[in-house]
Amino acid sequence: MSREDKLLILFESIHKVMLAERLIVKIYKPYQIIPVPKQYSSECGMCIEIISSDKDEIVAELQRNEINFNIVKRGL
Amino acid sequence: MERIVDCKGLLCPQPLILTKRALKEVVKGEILKVIIDNATSCQNVTRFLTDNNIEFKTSEADGVYTLTIITPGADFSPKKEAEEYCEISNPKTVSYIVQITSDFIGSGNEDLGRILMKGFLNTLPDIEELPSEIICYNSGVLLAKKGTDTAKSLLKLKNMGVKITLCGTCVDFYGIKEEIEVGEISNMLYIAEKLTSGVKVVKP
Numbered sequence A: 001m002s003r004e005d006k007l008l009i010l011f012e013s014i015h016k017v018m019l020a021e022r023l024i025v026k027i028y029k030p031y032q033i034i035p036v037p038k039q040y041s042s043e044c045g046m047c048i049e050i051i052s053s054d055k056d057e058i059v060a061e062l063q064r065n066e067i068n069f070n071i072v073k074r075g076l
Numbered sequence B: 001m002e003r004i005v006d007c008k009g010l011l012c013p014q015p016l017i018l019t020k021r022a023l024k025e026v027v028k029g030e031i032l033k034v035i036i037d038n039a040t041s042c043q044n045v046t047r048f049l050t051d052n053n054i055e056f057k058t059s060e061a062d063g064v065y066t067l068t069i070i071t072p073g074a075d076f077s078p079k080k081e082a083e084e085y086c087e088i089s090n091p092k093t094v095s096y097i098v099q100i101t102s103d104f105i106g107s108g109n110e111d112l113g114r115i116l117m118k119g120f121l122n123t124l125p126d127i128e129e130l131p132s133e134i135i136c137y138n139s140g141v142l143l144a145k146k147g148t149d150t151a152k153s154l155l156k157l158k159n160m161g162v163k164i165t166l167c168g169t170c171v172d173f174y175g176i177k178e179e180i181e182v183g184e185i186s187n188m189l190y191i192a193e194k195l196t197s198g199v200k201v202v203k204p
Helices: A014-026 A052-064 B014-025 B039-051 B110-126 B138-144 B149-159 B168-174 B188-195
Strands: A006-011 A031-035 A046-051 A069-073 B002-006 B031-036 B056-061 B064-070 B093-100 B130-136 B163-167 B184-186 B200-202
Touching: A006 A014, A006 A052, A014 A031, A014 A046, A014 A052, A014 B110, A031 B110, A031 B149, A046 A052, A046 B110, A052 A069, B002 B014, B014 B031, B014 B039, B031 B039, B039 B056, B039 B064, B093 B188, B110 B130, B110 B149, B130 B138, B130 B149, B130 B188, B138 B149, B138 B163, B138 B168, B149 B163, B163 B168, B163 B188, B168 B184
Parallel strands: B002 B031, B093 B130, B093 B200, B130 B163, B163 B184
Antiparallel strands: A006 A046, A006 A069, A031 A046, B031 B064, B056 B064
């Protein structure tokens, strides 16, 4: 899978990353926890990398749980 | 008829697995072209084909290798698993060892520490120099358990040439011997020798 097939979900805090991870695990979608790339934040932080095709389902789950986030393309 | 297996950008054992799969699927006499863009994977696939008495020709242009295979037919059954031909030579690996002593990083909140560990393992493949080895002990061995995302990360590192070593005593203690996805089980003598050998040790 190339980087073009991946998206990054950015959150406002590590607490939201941890909560989002639990939700993504629950709906059986593959993901990776990675450090937030420097171009998105100069601070230490983690984000979640997902496969583009899973976006809609994961977004719906996060929105259902009222988690704020931004989605960006991996590698931009 | 001609079938192309494009392995560009893939690291061992993927080219081997895709070649094996294609060999099982093609019709006898069909021409199979396997395209690989790294020399190590090309050598591994070449050994796999030679060992299984499969005729092929190799051509190379600008670092891209094309193996043209006259296929043996659907009854092809390899002598050994394709993955066993995977030998890795990765110039990115250097002489430092990563010592992982628990399944989370730091002291304090363990859930936070687990997130940090995942971030660490998933970012290692992107840094300039890979470690030669990752040694896991105590609850660090849990990172290699089947079905965990951390095992996938360790597997990726292994496929990039990083040796993954697990403490056997710890694997026994946690009762996960049958559930290990990646890593070689070793003992404290080996671990002690490695950690005291003078090589740089990095502990996240």
